Amino acid sequence: MYQLGNVYVIAAIAIIGGGLFGFDISSMSAINVTQAYLCYFNQGPNYTYGECSGPKSDVQGGITAAMPGGSWLGAIVSGVLTDWVGRKKSIMIGAVIWCIGCVFVAASQNIGMLIFGRIVNGFCVGICSAQVPVYISELAPPTKRGRLVGAQQWAITWGIMIMFYISYGSSFVDGTAAFRIPWALQAIPAILLYIGMMFLPESPRWLARKDRWEEAMSVLTLVHGKGDPNHPFVQKEFEDIKAMCEFERRNADVTYLELLKPNMINRTHIGVFTQIWSQLTGMNVMMYYIGYVFTMAGLTGNTLLVSSSIQYVINVVMTIPALLYVDRWGRRPTLLVGALLMMTWLYTNAGLLATYGKPAPPGGVDHIKEASWEITGSASKAVIACTYLFVASFAPTWGPVSWIYPPELYPLRVRGKAVALATSANWAFNFALAYFVPPAFVNIKWKTYILFGVFCTAMFVHVFFMFPETAGKPLEEVEAMFTDPHGPKYIGTLAWKTRVHYGDAAKMEHGDIEKSISDRGSPERVEKV
Structure with a gap:
C-alpha cells in the first residue's frame, strides 16, 4: 500500500487521536449546563423544564471522571499492546474502540x-x-520533534473548540437530540483517523526492535532521506538504532518493573510527574467545568456558552507559538514560565473571589448547585479575564510540553511502556480531579483556586531542580546522557545547567555531520552518543 513520508502529514493524521480527547472535554463542558441534559439525567426534586437540577454533584463528577478512568486503563494496556502489534496498529485499534464508545x-x-x-x-x-x-x-527528526509531538496538544485544542460549537449549536434543538447529536458526531474523527493511519509507515525503531531491518531502513529513507538511503542523516539514524538494539538485545524482556530499577527510576519519576503536574495545573477546572466558573461570575444562558467558547479559541491560538519555537526555547524554560504565570492567575482569582464574592443562594446560581459562590460587578470581569489569561499561559507551555517531554526520556526497549505509565498517571489524576472539582466548588468554594495555585508553585520548584533539558537531541543521545560515563549524569547533578542542542541537530539533519562533530568538540563524545 502507498505510504506517506512527509513528517508533517504523518503528524497531522496521527494527532487526530489527541483530538478525540478534546472532543470529549468540550462535549461535556458545553452540555452539562444545558436544560436538556439536566432534565434527562435529573436526580433532583424539580422536574419542570427550566428548573431541573441535573445529576447530584458527586454523580456528575463520576460521569465526567468515567472517561479519564477508562483512559487510565487504556494507557496501561497500551504499553503491552504497542510492543506487541506496533505503534501504528495500536492507534488504529484505539480508533475502533472510540466508535464503539460513541x-x-x-x-x-x-x-x-x-x-x-x-x-x-x-x-x-x-x-x-x-x-x-x-x-x-x-x-520525527530532533529539530522538529517537539513541534510535531506538541501538535497533539494543538489537536486537542481544535477538538475542544470544534465540538464546543457543535454542542452549542445542538443546544437549540428540542429534546434529547440536543446532546445525542454531538455525542454521535464524535465518531467522525475516529473514522478519519483509522483510514488515514492505513497510509502511514510504522515506527522504524519498533520495526528494528522486531528485527525487520529492511522495513526500518525503507521507512527512514522515505521519511528522512527523500528516497536516498545513503543520505548522511538516514545512515546515522540507522546506525544509532542498530547500536541501541544490539545493546538492548542483551537485556531480558521488558516489564513495568524495569522502570523502577535504580538506573531508570529517576527518568520514570520525571516522566510520571510531567503528566501529573499537567493535570494539577487546574486546567481541567477551566475545560470541564468552565460553565460553573462563569456562572459564578454572573453569566447565564447563551452569554455563558459564548463567553466560555472564547477560552477555547484562546487555547487554539496560543498553542501555535509553542509549535513554532518549543524546539528552540527548550522544555525546561517553557515549563518554568508556564508554572509561574498560571500560579499568578490562580492566586489572583482566589483573592478576587474571597474579597468581592459571597455565598450563593441555596441551590446555587441559576439552579446550578456547583455554582455555590457568586461575584458581580467589575470584580467578576476580572475573574473572567484571569481565567482567559490562565488558559493563554497553559496553552503554549504545559499543554504541549507534557506530551513532548516523556517520550524523549526513555530508551527504545522501555519507551512504549514508560510513556504508557506516565500517561496513565495523567489519566489517574484527571479522573481524580474530574470527580473532585464539582464537590469542591460546593464545599470549599473559592479555596479551590488556592489549592491549584499551590500545585503550580510546587511544580515550578520541582522542574527547576529535577527536570533536565532534552530539546534538540536525537533519542539515542538522550539515552547516552543518562547512561554514558563521559556524558552529564542527571542523577545528583545540576539539571538547570543543561542546554538545548538545536544547532547541532540541525546540522546533522542537513548532512553536515563533520561540522556538527567539530562544533561539539570531543570526537570521542560524539562516537559514544
Whole structure:
C-alpha cells in the first residue's frame, strides 16, 4: 500500500487521536449546563423544564471522571499492546474502540449507560494519548520533534473548540437530540483517523526492535532521506538504532518493573510527574467545568456558552507559538514560565473571589448547585479575564510540553511502556480531579483556586531542580546522557545547567555531520552518543 513520508502529514493524521480527547472535554463542558441534559439525567426534586437540577454533584463528577478512568486503563494496556502489534496498529485499534464508545454514549438511556460509554471512549483515549507521542517521536527528526509531538496538544485544542460549537449549536434543538447529536458526531474523527493511519509507515525503531531491518531502513529513507538511503542523516539514524538494539538485545524482556530499577527510576519519576503536574495545573477546572466558573461570575444562558467558547479559541491560538519555537526555547524554560504565570492567575482569582464574592443562594446560581459562590460587578470581569489569561499561559507551555517531554526520556526497549505509565498517571489524576472539582466548588468554594495555585508553585520548584533539558537531541543521545560515563549524569547533578542542542541537530539533519562533530568538540563524545 502507498505510504506517506512527509513528517508533517504523518503528524497531522496521527494527532487526530489527541483530538478525540478534546472532543470529549468540550462535549461535556458545553452540555452539562444545558436544560436538556439536566432534565434527562435529573436526580433532583424539580422536574419542570427550566428548573431541573441535573445529576447530584458527586454523580456528575463520576460521569465526567468515567472517561479519564477508562483512559487510565487504556494507557496501561497500551504499553503491552504497542510492543506487541506496533505503534501504528495500536492507534488504529484505539480508533475502533472510540466508535464503539460513541454508540453507547449517543444512545444513553440512563446515567449508568452514559458512564459505561464514556469508559469505553476513555479506553481509546488512553491508548492514543500514550502511543501517538511515541509514534511521532520515533519518526520525527530532533529539530522538529517537539513541534510535531506538541501538535497533539494543538489537536486537542481544535477538538475542544470544534465540538464546543457543535454542542452549542445542538443546544437549540428540542429534546434529547440536543446532546445525542454531538455525542454521535464524535465518531467522525475516529473514522478519519483509522483510514488515514492505513497510509502511514510504522515506527522504524519498533520495526528494528522486531528485527525487520529492511522495513526500518525503507521507512527512514522515505521519511528522512527523500528516497536516498545513503543520505548522511538516514545512515546515522540507522546506525544509532542498530547500536541501541544490539545493546538492548542483551537485556531480558521488558516489564513495568524495569522502570523502577535504580538506573531508570529517576527518568520514570520525571516522566510520571510531567503528566501529573499537567493535570494539577487546574486546567481541567477551566475545560470541564468552565460553565460553573462563569456562572459564578454572573453569566447565564447563551452569554455563558459564548463567553466560555472564547477560552477555547484562546487555547487554539496560543498553542501555535509553542509549535513554532518549543524546539528552540527548550522544555525546561517553557515549563518554568508556564508554572509561574498560571500560579499568578490562580492566586489572583482566589483573592478576587474571597474579597468581592459571597455565598450563593441555596441551590446555587441559576439552579446550578456547583455554582455555590457568586461575584458581580467589575470584580467578576476580572475573574473572567484571569481565567482567559490562565488558559493563554497553559496553552503554549504545559499543554504541549507534557506530551513532548516523556517520550524523549526513555530508551527504545522501555519507551512504549514508560510513556504508557506516565500517561496513565495523567489519566489517574484527571479522573481524580474530574470527580473532585464539582464537590469542591460546593464545599470549599473559592479555596479551590488556592489549592491549584499551590500545585503550580510546587511544580515550578520541582522542574527547576529535577527536570533536565532534552530539546534538540536525537533519542539515542538522550539515552547516552543518562547512561554514558563521559556524558552529564542527571542523577545528583545540576539539571538547570543543561542546554538545548538545536544547532547541532540541525546540522546533522542537513548532512553536515563533520561540522556538527567539530562544533561539539570531543570526537570521542560524539562516537559514544
